Amino acid sequence: MTEIFRTEGLSVRFGALAAVDGMDLSIEQGSIHCVIGPNGAGKTTLFNLLTGTIRPSAGRILFRGEDVTGLKPHELARKGIARSFQITSIFPELTVRENLRLAARAGRATDPEARVREVLEEIELASKASVLAGFMSHGDQRHLDIGIALATSPALLLLDEPTAGMPPHETEGTVALVRRLRDQHGYTTILIEHKMDIVMSISDRITVMRSGRKIAEGTPTQVQADPAVREAYLGGVDASLSAKAHQAGAATEPGPPLLTLEGVSTSYGLSQILHDISLTVRGGEIVALLGRNGAGKTTTLRTIMGLLPPRRGTIRFDGHDITRLSPEGVANLGVGLVPEGRRVFANLTVGENLLLPFFMSGVPAVERTSQLRRCFEWFPTLVQRKSNRGDRLSGGEQQMVAIARAVVGRRRFLMLDEPSQGLAPRVVNHLAEIILEIRKQGVTVLLVEQNARMALEIADRAYVLEDGRIVHEDAAAVLRENPAVLGKHLVM
Amino acid sequence: MRSILALAVLLAVAPLLIVPLGGYHALLSEMVIFAVFAIGFNLLLGYTGILSFGHAAYFGLAGYTMGLLLIHSDLPLWAAMLAGVLAAGVAAVIIGLLIIRKAGIYFAMLTIAFGQMFFFVAMRWKSVTGGEDGLSDIPRKTLFGLDLSSPVRFYYFTAVVCLAAAVVAWRVIHSSFGDVLRAIRENEARCAAIGYDVRRYKLASFVIAALFAAVSGTLYVLLLRYAFPQTMDWIRSGNVVVMSLVGGLGTFSGPIVGATLVTFLNNYISFHTRYWQLVMGVVFVVFVMFFPRGIAGYVLEARRRFRR
Numbered sequence: 001m002t003e004i005f006r007t008e009g010l011s012v013r014f015g016a017l018a019a020v021d022g023m024d025l026s027i028e029q030g031s032i033h034c035v036i037g038p039n040g041a042g043k044t045t046l047f048n049l050l051t052g053t054i055r056p057s058a059g060r061i062l063f064r065g066e067d068v069t070g071l072k073p074h075e076l077a078r079k080g081i082a083r084s085f086q087i088t089s090i091f092p093e094l095t096v097r098e099n100l101r102l103a104a105r106a107g108r109a110t111d112p113e114a115r116v117r118e119v120l121e122e123i124e125l126a127s128k129a130s131v132l133a134g135f136m137s138h139g140d141q142r143h144l145d146i147g148i149a150l151a152t153s154p155a156l157l158l159l160d161e162p163t164a165g166m167p168p169h170e171t172e173g174t175v176a177l178v179r180r181l182r183d184q185h186g187y188t189t190i191l192i193e194h195k196m197d198i199v200m201s202i203s204d205r206i207t208v209m210r211s212g213r214k215i216a217e218g219t220p221t222q223v224q225a226d227p228a229v230r231e232a233y234l235g236g237v238d239a240s241l242s243a244k245a246h247q248a249g250a251a252t253e254p255g256p257p258l259l260t261l262e263g264v265s266t267s268y269g270l271s272q273i274l275h276d277i278s279l280t281v282r283g284g285e286i287v288a289l290l291g292r293n294g295a296g297k298t299t300t301l302r303t304i305m306g307l308l309p310p311r312r313g314t315i316r317f318d319g320h321d322i323t324r325l326s327p328e329g330v331a332n333l334g335v336g337l338v339p340e341g342r343r344v345f346a347n348l349t350v351g352e353n354l355l356l357p358f359f360m361s362g363v364p365a366v367e368r369t370s371q372l373r374r375c376f377e378w379f380p381t382l383v384q385r386k387s388n389r390g391d392r393l394s395g396g397e398q399q400m401v402a403i404a405r406a407v408v409g410r411r412r413f414l415m416l417d418e419p420s421q422g423l424a425p426r427v428v429n430h431l432a433e434i435i436l437e438i439r440k441q442g443v444t445v446l447l448v449e450q451n452a453r454m455a456l457e458i459a460d461r462a463y464v465l466e467d468g469r470i471v472h473e474d475a476a477a478v479l480r481e482n483p484a485v486l487g488k489h490l491v492m
Numbered sequence: 493m494r495s496i497l498a499l500a501v502l503l504a505v506a507p508l509l510i511v512p513l514g515g516y517h518a519l520l521s522e523m524v525i526f527a528v529f530a531i532g533f534n535l536l537l538g539y540t541g542i543l544s545f546g547h548a549a550y551f552g553l554a555g556y557t558m559g560l561l562l563i564h565s566d567l568p569l570w571a572a573m574l575a576g577v578l579a580a581g582v583a584a585v586i587i588g589l590l591i592i593r594k595a596g597i598y599f600a601m602l603t604i605a606f607g608q609m610f611f612f613v614a615m616r617w618k619s620v621t622g623g624e625d626g627l628s629d630i631p632r633k634t635l636f637g638l639d640l641s642s643p644v645r646f647y648y649f650t651a652v653v654c655l656a657a658a659v660v661a662w663r664v665i666h667s668s669f670g671d672v673l674r675a676i677r678e679n680e681a682r683c684a685a686i687g688y689d690v691r692r693y694k695l696a697s698f699v700i701a702a703l704f705a706a707v708s709g710t711l712y713v714l715l716l717r718y719a720f721p722q723t724m725d726w727i728r729s730g731n732v733v734v735m736s737l738v739g740g741l742g743t744f745s746g747p748i749v750g751a752t753l754v755t756f757l758n759n760y761i762s763f764h765t766r767y768w769q770l771v772m773g774v775v776f777v778v779f780v781m782f783f784p785r786g787i788a789g790y791v792l793e794a795r796r797r798f799r800r
């Protein structure tokens with residue numbers, strides 16, 4: 001076996017965050033090498049490093065024995081490294097043939113038209129060669145995205161979630177394509193993929209990432225058996241949390257349904273993300289919404305918030321039909337959303353961030369002060385940080401600010417999108433306690449989490465999403481003790 | 493090539509039509525001259541998707557350079573024009589290299605800044621540029637022995653240049669180079685990811701547009717026999733953006749339609765009211781809000797539908 005590509009200690013930092021940290025990769029010629037890991041593990045950042053979109057802060061990249069570290073995207077492309085994109089990246093107002101011709105010419109094909117014909121056959125779009133790319137179905141556009149990379153006749157193909165947002169029957173076609181490229185044409189492929197059945201069936205080798213680091217590597221069988229991998233996907237909690245959670249949990253008695261979704265379906269453009277979602281959150285509950293990356297968790301929250309109106313179904317909150325309500329309208333009913341990645345305003349101080357919800361709502365100054373005081377009572381660590389700018393806070397502190405900002409101003413219902421992402425275990429514990437405290441104050445919580453263990457410790461009930469459908473619903477205490485369900489839907 | 497033929501015919505018969513329409517031959521020349529400017533600018537804005545508010549700088553720089561050479565030297569007209577265009581080209585390469593890595597609003601602001609630098613040099617450097625008064629009485633020499641003194645003759649000279657400019661633009665648009673420009677407009681990141689050095693193509697597009705502006709600028713100064721600082725003001729740069737939008741961005745005939753129409757309307761309305769800029773502003777707003785694809789954009793679509 002010959003090695004075609006390797007990285008040595010490849011790292012990049014964004015401020016305090018080590019997005020990719022000391023990655024060593026070695027890719028065999030003619031193999032399919034999968035990179036997997038939970039959301040935020042640094043997989044796409046790794047691809048951006050490998051294709052020159054981001055410059056590494058340390059480490060080397062070697063392609064066919066040549067040091068290519070620090071080359072620009074177009075230079076790497078000319079060396080023979082081609083990529084497809086997680087979010088479809090094509091030339092929408094050009095025809096399929098023009099899309100491929102541009103790439104074939106860029107790849108210095110001796111006969112660009114012949115190369116275009118070959119690729120058209122390969123990606124099964126020959127019959128649509130003259131169609132404007134932007135008018136095709138999502139699945140066809142995904143294939144064209146791969147086709148553009150192929151048309152440059154690369155020596156190494158990097159595919160970033162090629163089946164993202166595809167229904168099962170289209171997924172099969174893509175998997176067959178990737179397999180064919182290896183078996184019939186000898187292509188070397190590095191693949192980021194979340195659908196575990198695909199990963200297991202197609203990969204020669206798998207690298208598992210978490211928090212920017214490689215935590216496991218090997219054949220599919222080896223990786224599947226690795227306890228560190230299971231840990232990475234389910235997350236972890238301190239034993240002390242369990243006791244606190246049970247103490248806190250015993251005090252509450254769920255009230256009548258506060259939020260109800262009935263048969264909700266949502267689409268992004270052409271791809272349908274949510275299929276017929278029905279769920280209920282009762283007053284005073286903490287409900288967890290679990291699922292792998294891309295299962296539709298964030299989309300569910302955005303749909304409830306009114307940021308993404310559903311195609312079908314109804315959403316009711318506290319007796320109001322909020323299906324077609326604007327985000328402001330939903331917020332004014334007392335619904336708060338803490339988005340993924342926290343989105344604390346970097347240029348504003350902690351105090352200013354917290355006061356933001358009041359600027360628009362005409363709250364009298366006295367009320368504002370009392371709300372702010374309440375906020376600092378809940379989050380005492382923020383008091384000393386009051387005058388610090390948002391970008392001078394640690395990840396944990398930013399998360400506190402984001403939550404505090406969402407609960408001030410009389411929110412009754414709080415939706416949290418992956419609050420534990422990127423936080424140290426100790427901080428995750430503290431965060432869990434805060435969520436319990438918020439509930440104690442009478443706020444109902446819908447919690448989206450990758451850290452299933454933490455979520456199930458503090459939640460009353462949980463729903464499990466897969467491919468945009470609810471596949472399981474249970475009391476958190478029951479689900480916690482059900483490794484079969486957790487493994488099937490959340491791990492691999 | 494049918495568009496080119498149609499343009500040739502139109503340019504040939506235009507002098508017969510302009511007088512009944514309430515115009516005059518010098519106005520016709522002005523319309524055609526701005527068409528040259530807009531044709532080049534369309535390659536930058538319409539095809540590559542780069543917004544510049546500073547291309548009047550090259551329009552004016554070429555005009556001033558040519559004017560100075562005609563006044564102070566014995567160079568023949570063609571050589572003075574060429575020198576003006578080359579000077580503008582060199583300036584565009586230098587400025588382009590400095591600013592092309594910026595994108596969007598930052599790029600647009602930098603183009604204004606550099607454009608205004610030229611404007612202020614023309615205003616302040618009195619001993620050479622004549623300051624606010626500009627350069628007047630620029631001789632309109634013969635071109636290869638051809639006398640250009642009559643308005644009709646001068647018009648046909650600008651018409652030939654305009655036709656040549658349209659042919660060059662046609663070839664650029666229908667070349668593989670033109671395909672890459674369009675690809676940059678559609679999706680710059682992907683364009684780089686398949687191996688195109690996006691910055692070089694953007695710079696080339698920037699400079700080509702500047703060369704068209706320069707040719708247009710030399711003709712304009714020759715038409716008026718007068719060069720003045722306002723030729724390079726950013727308002728003139730903005731004017732060519734308006735022409736491109738009204739005509740239809742990224743269409744071959746759009747800039748020609750837009751430039752001639754806007755120039756004609758400017759002239760016509762300013763003859764009737766002092767508030768002509770207000771009227772033009774309203775026209776612009778209406779186009780941006782309700783007809784964002786411009787006149788040519790809608791004509792093309794209507795034709796496509798009709799054929800189906």
